Amino acid sequence: MTEPRHIVRKWVKPEDLNQHGALFGGRLLQWVDEEGAIVAVTQLGTTDVVTRHMSAVGFVSRADRGDLLELEYGVRRFGRTSVTLSCRVENAVTGEEVLTLESIVYVSVDPDGTPVAHGRTVATGGTERLRE
Numbered sequence: 001m002t003e004p005r006h007i008v009r010k011w012v013k014p015e016d017l018n019q020h021g022a023l024f025g026g027r028l029l030q031w032v033d034e035e036g037a038i039v040a041v042t043q044l045g046t047t048d049v050v051t052r053h054m055s056a057v058g059f060v061s062r063a064d065r066g067d068l069l070e071l072e073y074g075v076r077r078f079g080r081t082s083v084t085l086s087c088r089v090e091n092a093v094t095g096e097e098v099l100t101l102e103s104i105v106y107v108s109v110d111p112d113g114t115p116v117a118h119g120r121t122v123a124t125g126g127t128e129r130l131r132e
């Protein structure tokens, strides 16, 4: 399962930089997780979603101040309580790969934080499930 894709863009600003003047890796992971959670929320139709697992992280190339980054998510799999996304980050201008995560697993939870079945089996490209 790879379609539809979800793309968000981030501009690297001065407050996002590390001591070498490049994008701080932790900031990039924050973006990847936060935007991924929003994709998961739109897929599952609930805002009660938590991150359970991330696959190995490899920072392939650096991003610098002023770079425009594209975070592209795919929906890989629906489980009983989880949804698994993939994420590729690239420079929106050059297309150079910055980071790829094979899988990020988000879990639907109840108010006590216990996993609950979400009942979803098919990906959506929209936000209509939030209004169901």
Ligand SMILES: CC(=O)SCCNC(=O)CCNC(=O)[C@H](O)C(C)(C)COP(=O)(O)OP(=O)(O)OC[C@H]1O[C@@H](n2cnc3c(N)ncnc32)[C@H](O)[C@@H]1OP(=O)(O)O
Binding pocket: 033, 037, 049, 050, 051, 052, 053, 078, 079, 080, 081, 082, 083, 105, 107, 109, 113, 114, 115
């Ligand atoms: C958006 C954010 O930043 S949220 C903040 C960061 N995240 C958190 O604080 C979450 C902390 N973790 C937890 O509270 C708990 O681990 C929970 C509630 C998420 C899950 O509880 P668990 O006891 O692990 O539940 P369980 O073993 O049933 O797993 C839940 C789902 O995650 C999947 N899962 C669990 N571990 C993994 C793993 N290592 N890799 C892939 N999937 C996994 C399971 O397969 C299951 O999916 P399924 O129901 O679709 O088959």
